Amino acid sequence: MTRAEATEAPEVTAGARRLYNSAVVVYAVSAAMELGLLDEIRRNDKVDLVAFATDNTLDRNIVSAIADALAAGDVVTRDPGSDLVCRGGEFDGVDHASPFFYWLTRGTSRLLSRLPDYASDRTPPTQPDEDPWGRDMRAVAIASRTASERFFNQTLRSELAGVDFTRVADLGCGSGDRLIMLLNMREGARGVGVDIASPALDLAHEQTGRAGLRERVEFFHEDVTTMPARPEFADVDLLTCFLMGHDFWPRDTAVRTMRMLRDAFPNVRHFVLCDECRVPEPFTLDSTIFTMGFMLAHAGMGKYIPAIDEWHSVFEESGWRCRAVVPSGVPESNVVFHLTPLER
């Protein structure tokens, strides 16, 4: 390259810098959430980083570098050279959304980094006990639980306010937190949890035990889409299924799975199905939180995410009537379908 050519080369623009630095801030938010730094700032408005590192047996330099990156995004403010960080202008919004940041980076970054491999049909090596897509499923479960607490559970509770149920089955029950919440809503109600991930079920056993609910709940280690009907399903009157309905798709298998659920739970009266839906609008940097990362990750895994209309096209054909569609608020592309069984 000659000097003349160098002069004509493009510049690294402000836009490129902001994209790059924003990505670094997101890693820092994710780390600060896991290390409890966000909790500490939320409680106290200001935190001494040296005391925080000492109290939590953490490396001071790493905590300091994380704080510098948080300050770049105005998540905290920090005077140069000071160990004190204060709540920044973006703190509340970023802290509130932090489970989605955590899902993206700690949970899903390896998958997203490897998109070229998946696009080229190369399968990068994973260790035997790892997720085949390289995700950190513990982080995904934590993100999912925290997001449920902050965003979905209130919608679910509202939707069930006028609904009687005595036995609930949660499909894709994960850590068991939703079952615990549901059983605590109705005295004497019993629960069934189904999940494909045994580490999640171990956690669910533990959590329900700690909540004093072990006698009221049974767990099955099964793939929801292929599980057999069971005697324990016979008197289930409420089905819930959060953030896994897209695994039923493409359409033909979704129809088959939804019909199977109708048959496997013959006495079900309500089915609350909550999932991310494909949105028709193009994405921008101002798009709803979570959705774009969710879509890109699922494209990488070859999984189809249906739009609301596609879901509607499936319900009647598979034995369900849609009684209500409730936006869950955050993420905005997340929708709760309240279904009831069609008469046969």
Add this chain to the structure above:
Amino acid sequence: MTRAEATEAPEVTAGARRLYNSAVVVYAVSAAMELGLLDEIRRNDKVDLVAFATDNTLDRNIVSAIADALAAGDVVTRDPGSDLVCRGGEFDGVDHASPFFYWLTRGTSRLLSRLPDYASDRTPPTQPDEDPWGRDMRAVAIASRTASERFFNQTLRSELAGVDFTRVADLGCGSGDRLIMLLNMREGARGVGVDIASPALDLAHEQTGRAGLRERVEFFHEDVTTMPARPEFADVDLLTCFLMGHDFWPRDTAVRTMRMLRDAFPNVRHFVLCDECRVPEPFTLDSTIFTMGFMLAHAGMGKYIPAIDEWHSVFEESGWRCRAVVPSGVPESNVVFHLTPLER
């Protein structure tokens, strides 16, 4: 949570959305660079995604999802439902900076996702042939080579314009590209490459062979900071060392290493040392590209990055005089020190 409390909860703010979505765009840029999509858009201004996927045997849905994320950052424009993408307003700046995006995501995301482990002194498992920090060192080498071609080599060539050399040693030679460039600058000059990473040396052997320079270069598989003096070093008159000088630090080991280099290369006349330097200003989203991610990653690895002044404090003590300091331009925190040996 009651309804009243839910109403009082913070919102996911525009700032949080932009941070999150920017991070997703960065993954997409990194993938688009590796898959050759950025090259294609640079050459042709517009690309048909279906043809591109077919020609390169790529999964169409993944390529399409990557393009949607690029469009969110205005890196490309895409009409809804169309397979045609065009150069967007941010294309030139982002494309130019793409090796840094690639370094961040494909190269370093696993390390950055695991900051909480390193802060807590937990060592996550890696496979035997993996980088201990979980980095993808092939991606790091590609990012480094591409960044050198775009940003550093011109500075190096300018700095060496009036310098005679007949034998050059490149410390941390990586893929060998810099040695190839240097040997092509001076007819008959010979080269020595030293690197700690054997995969990089394999690549360097291959590249120098392909460049017809195999007879003119020797490689040594060594840690630069602890290597012994060698007969092959005796007539080296030019030393170069790019993007690894920070590995000499902390200060006492930097002094020792710089003094050792003075002794191990007794006839050296010029030493061109190029590295990222710690900047005193706090980071913002508008900070120079690369630096904040580089600082966070090195904090995670427990590595110290010296400031320009700290480098200056070391030179004379270890037998070197700083003849010039040249900012390499991009990243702005990257500096070229042109050193000459002090008389003893």
